[in-house]
Amino acid sequence: MDHFIHETASVSEKAVIGTRTKVWHYAQVREHAVIGSDCVLGKNVYIDHGVKIGNNVKIQNNVSVFNEADIHDGVFIGPHVCFTNDKYPRSITPEGDLKSATDWKTYKTVIHYGASIGANATLVPGVTIGKWACIGAGTVVTKDVPDYALVIGNPGKVVGYVTEQGTRKVEPDQTQHHTIAIAKPIIGEEEKKAVMDVLTSGNIVQGEKVKQLEDQFAIFCGTKYAVAVSSGTAALHASLYALGIKEGDEVITTPFTFVATANSILMQNAIPVFVDIDEETYTIDPQKIKEKITPKTKAIIAVDLYGQIYNYTDVKKIANEHNLKIIEDACQSVGAEQNGLRAGNFGDLAVFSFYATKNMMSGEGGMVVTNNEQYAHLVRRFRFHGQDNHTKYEYQDIGYNYRMTDMQAAIAIEQLKKIDMFTNTRRRNARLLSEGLQNIPGIIVPKVKNGKHVFHQYTIRLENFHRTRDELVEHLKKNNIGSNVFYPCPLHLQTNFKRFGYQEGDFPVAEKVSMRVLSLPVHPSVSEEDCTKIIEVLRNV
Structure with missing residues (x-):
């Protein structure tokens, strides 16, 4: 005998088994199945009648391959994979009779050369999997898979492409055109569903989703209060307002930052006073701050540039000596840490941006965090035309429409x-x-x-x-x-x-x-x- 069949296996005399193929414990191979050379069928594998399997195919334990499957050379099939062949499975006919073989309509599934199918994957009837494709463990394959594609999830989605060795690469016919972009928003099905849920609810403007985001973001940062606004710029503007910055006041900051940092100072009719930066971290140089403090200086906006928190210890010491407030511009640093604390804790107030390319995003959006109840109250009022939530159409002071929508908040919740x-x-x-x-x-x-x-x-x-x-x-x-x-x-x-x-x-x-x-x-x-x-x-x- 030029192949091996374990004594517990059940192989039909009408099946064809190729040379050097091994069929292990309790496997069943039914009539008219054709299995090529140098294959391995693991324990408890089921091969239905008429199945075609090429050469050098490895099928792991407990795999079920049903009629109409055509598996080409070099395919790997992981444990507990199931090939289905009936799109509309029923045990009985509409009349209540037990279905016979002639009552079923089966669909052909094809697995091309070199493809791999991970453990516990399920293939719905009639799909074709391209050569060298890789199907992740537990994936439910509901549609055809391109050559070299990497597919995961339920339903399975193409998330990339692999080499013949199984490592990640770009799609073969796009290799020369694949650009590694400087920035790319990541938008998953969760974000899409969250937005659709808001649209379906009809509650689109600032509402429960914004409140949920505020609560969760405060917990994330480790602060008492979080107030959502429409952008990082709005967060800066509102924070300066909360500190009482007014015309003629001076606010010290860095010239090496996005323009919104300094523009927000101008928006309060105050004067931006720049100081130089540390050459290694690109954040504000504490020693240069002292040189620019005058009787008009009221605050410092310190920027966490590129994702690194500024030198808080030295800046805070200077601020305390001169009775200055600090705004932490944390627009680029969500999740950054210093001395065991997360960004958001390195100022009297801290601001974040959820612009599309930020580390977490909501398209546009921002957040102010603080441990000061009065500052939080003033920011809430400022974002809502100067009115308190409980005194509608009573305007206590100037304000703007700086509110975040529930659609934006829904995205940010999923991103968080x-x-x-x-x-x-x-x-x-x-x-x-x-x-x-x-x-x-x-x-x-x-x-x-x-x-x-x-x-x-x-x-x-x-x-x-x-x-x-x-x-x-x-x-x-x-x-x-x-x-x-x-x-x-x-x-x-x-x-x-x-x-x-x-x-x-x-x-x-x-x-x-x-x-x-x-x-x-x-x-x-x-x-x-x-x-x-x-x-x-x-x-x-």
């Missing part, structure tokens, strides 16, 4: 559930990039000094690199890798702020790094293979 996963992936990608880039002459990788960095941006700095930044950007672009400069011009050199008397040379560190920094893709959609490509492209400039 995933933020730890998002953060872990960003930090993994940052670690891989730093390990691969740190020894390349002329590239300075990010310096983590102040606790847990969450890498909203992964930003390198070029020092005596053998290409200009513009040349490097173009080289990355030609290799389908996105990049961006955050920020190409410090705020004190922008037209809107030059009117305060600022000029080139005032903040040499900010000016220098603005000409040398470059941010690379680090978001959760960046794979380990993408990180490897980024490193190799930079090594081979």
Whole structure:
């Protein structure tokens, strides 16, 4: 005998078993099944009549392969996989009679060369799985699967593509066009369903979902209060209002940040007073703050740039000495930590942005967090045209329509559930990039000094690199890798702020790094293979 059949197995005399194929304990192979050479059928496998199996196929324990299945060479089928063949299974006919074989309509399922099907997967009738495709464990395959596709979930969805060795890659016919984007919002079925639930409810504007988000976000940050608003800019503006910042007051901040940080000061008719930054962290330099404090100075906006919390200990000491308030601009640092506390705890108030490319997002949106009840009350009033929730059409002071909608809140609630996963992936990608880039002459990788960095941006700095930044950007672009400069011009050199008397040379560190920094893709959609490509492209400039 040129094959092996265990004594407990049941193999029909009318079945065809190829050479060197092994059929193990309690397996059943029915009539007219055809099994090729060098196959392995594990314990308790069921092969229905008429099934066709090619060469070098491995079928693990407890798999059921029903009639009409056509399994090509080199296929792997994990434990407990089930091939179904009847789209409308019934035991009896409409008349109540037990169904016979002639009452069933079966559908052909085809598994092409080299495909793998993970444990406990189920294949609905009539699907075709392409060559070298990979079906994740527990997946329910409801439609055809392309060649090399990676499919997971119930129902199964294509989430990527794999190599012939099983490692991740991009779709074969798009390899040359796949761009590793500098940013990419991650929107899952949970977010879509949450929005549709809100739309279906009819309660679209600020309501229960906003309140739920506020409660959950306060718990996440570890603060007493959280107030949702329409954007990070609105959060900054509302926080300055809550602190009583008014015309003529001075607010110290950094020129190396997004313009909203300083614009919010102008929105209160106050004066932005810039100070230089630390060259390693790019956050505000505490020692430079002292030089700019005057009797008009009322507050400091300290920015957690790129996902790293600023030097709170030293800034807080200065603020206490001069009776100044602090706003933590945490728009880029949700989930970052310092001294065991999360971002949101490093100011009298802290603000977050949920813009589309932030670490968690709601399309547009923002949040103010604080441990001060009065500040929370003033922010709530400010976002609602100056009226309290319980005194409708009674306006206590100026206010704006800075409210968040329940649709935005619904998205943010789902994103908050995933933020730890998002953060872990960003930090993994940052670690891989730093390990691969740190020894390349002329590239300075990010310096983590102040606790847990969450890498909203992964930003390198070029020092005596053998290409200009513009040349490097173009080289990355030609290799389908996105990049961006955050920020190409410090705020004190922008037209809107030059009117305060600022000029080139005032903040040499900010000016220098603005000409040398470059941010690379680090978001959760960046794979380990993408990180490897980024490193190799930079090594081979």
